[in-house]
Amino acid sequence: MEKKWQYPHRRWNPLRQSWVLVSPHRTQRPWQGEVGQKSTPSAVPYDEQCYLCPGNQRAGGASNPAYEGIFSFVNDYAALLPEPPAATEAPLSPLLQGEVARGLCKVLCYHPDHSLTLARMTREEIRPVVDAWTREYLELGGIDWIEYVQIFENRGAMMGASNPHPHGQIWSTGFVPDEPAAETVAQREHLASTGHCLLCDYVAAEQAAAERIVFQNEHFMAVVPWWAVWPFEVMLVSRRHLGAMPELNDAERDGLADALNRLATRFDNLFETSFPYTMGFHQSPTDGSEHPEWHFHAHFYPPLLRSATVRKFMVGFEMLGMPQRDITPEDAAQRLRDCSETHFWPRD
Numbered sequence: 301m302e303k304k305w306q307y308p309h310r311r312w313n314p315l316r317q318s319w320v321l322v323s324p325h326r327t328q329r330p331w332q333g334e335v336g337q338k339s340t341p342s343a344v345p346y347d348e349q350c351y352l353c354p355g356n357q358r359a360g361g362a363s364n365p366a367y368e369g370i371f372s373f374v375n376d377y378a379a380l381l382p383e384p385p386a387a388t389e390a391p392l393s394p395l396l397q398g399e400v401a402r403g404l405c406k407v408l409c410y411h412p413d414h415s416l417t418l419a420r421m422t423r424e425e426i427r428p429v430v431d432a433w434t435r436e437y438l439e440l441g442g443i444d445w446i447e448y449v450q451i452f453e454n455r456g457a458m459m460g461a462s463n464p465h466p467h468g469q470i471w472s473t474g475f476v477p478d479e480p481a482a483e484t485v486a487q488r489e490h491l492a493s494t495g496h497c498l499l500c501d502y503v504a505a506e507q508a509a510a511e512r513i514v515f516q517n518e519h520f521m522a523v524v525p526w527w528a529v530w531p532f533e534v535m536l537v538s539r540r541h542l543g544a545m546p547e548l549n550d551a552e553r554d555g556l557a558d559a560l561n562r563l564a565t566r567f568d569n570l571f572e573t574s575f576p577y578t579m580g581f582h583q584s585p586t587d588g589s590e591h592p593e594w595h596f597h598a599h600f601y602p603p604l605l606r607s608a609t610v611r612k613f614m615v616g617f618e619m620l621g622m623p624q625r626d627i628t629p630e631d632a633a634q635r636l637r638d639c640s641e642t643h644f645w646p647r648d
């Protein structure tokens with residue numbers, strides 16, 4: 301089959317209302333850049349130096365319980381505080397605005413075993429993580445001043461993760477952060493102008509095109525978005541219209557655990573490494589308004605480009621102009637479709 305879009309072009313991201321430049325002809329150019337360190341999976345189930353392992357003391361002084369399942373706690377070095385001091389500085393100019401930012405930052409350990417990841421956990425082990433995320437969304441989102449609950453995970457030193465222990469973070473804020481705020485505007489406009497949900501329409505369009513879907517189960521679609529910026533960026537989108545995790549039924553929660561496990565496994569198998577990424581869920585703000593426009597999804601933003609050690613940098617034109625990619629989203633989806641769903645590094 302002849303490849304399409306093999307010339308410089310730009311693609312519209314309707315969810316973020318921005319463009320990405322695609323330059324497929326550049327994939328032939330020689331690489332003389334950085335060759336990083338190949339990451340090897342962590343092999344020890346318990347690390348006495350790890351501040352997230354059961355029973356260990358954290359740097360802040362607190363001790364973890366000898367937890368056997370999920371464990372969450374308020375971040376010892378939180379970027380946001382629930383009761384920050386009131387602002388006393390008056391702005392000297394309308395161009396020098398600022399305001400107090402309130403938030404609550406938590407850490408959620410997925411499993412007591414230090415050596416595991418979403419890729420190497422079983423679907424049955426991931427399901428309680430989905431339930432815990434749902435509980436945290438409800439609890440934190442239920443606090444009257446919290447307007448958004450951002451659940452995310454940084455995986456791998458390349459993404460700045462300081463600890464390989466399987467864990468994620470939950471930053472809940474007294475404001476809607478920029479990314480979900482932009483997606484709220486886009487989804488609201490699409491609903492108002494078409495009468496349809498933007499991502500319901502997008503899922504249908506991707507199913508019709510059948511070029512960028514990595515896999516689907518009964519409840520979720522994994523797709524390299526038309527507008528992907530990162531080489532192997534993937535979106536997990538619920539196939540039914542719903543706004544947030546508490547609306548997932550029992551079978552859909554199993555479906556999410558299944559999709560997370562299968563996607564993370566394909567990522568690891570792509571370059572036979574513990575694949576680094578930032579992933580996170582986007583869901584309805586908890587700002588007290590109705591959000592019929594919101595459609596639940598997750599973004600995976602992995603930095604790797606062509607091997608376990610060669611990463612993509614966002615520099616130059618991308619910082620000053622707009623994001624740019626070489627490999628097309630269609631080729632990236634094909635590469636991920638070609639990967640096995642059996643992990644290259646099996647558990648004993």
Ligand SMILES: [Zn+2]
Pocket residue numbers: 346347350351352353354413414465
């Ligand atoms: Zn640990």
Ligand SMILES: [Zn+2]
Pocket residue numbers: 497498499500501540541542594595
């Ligand atoms: Zn929808």
Ligand SMILES: [Zn+2]
Pocket residue numbers: 315483582597599
């Ligand atoms: Zn999003």
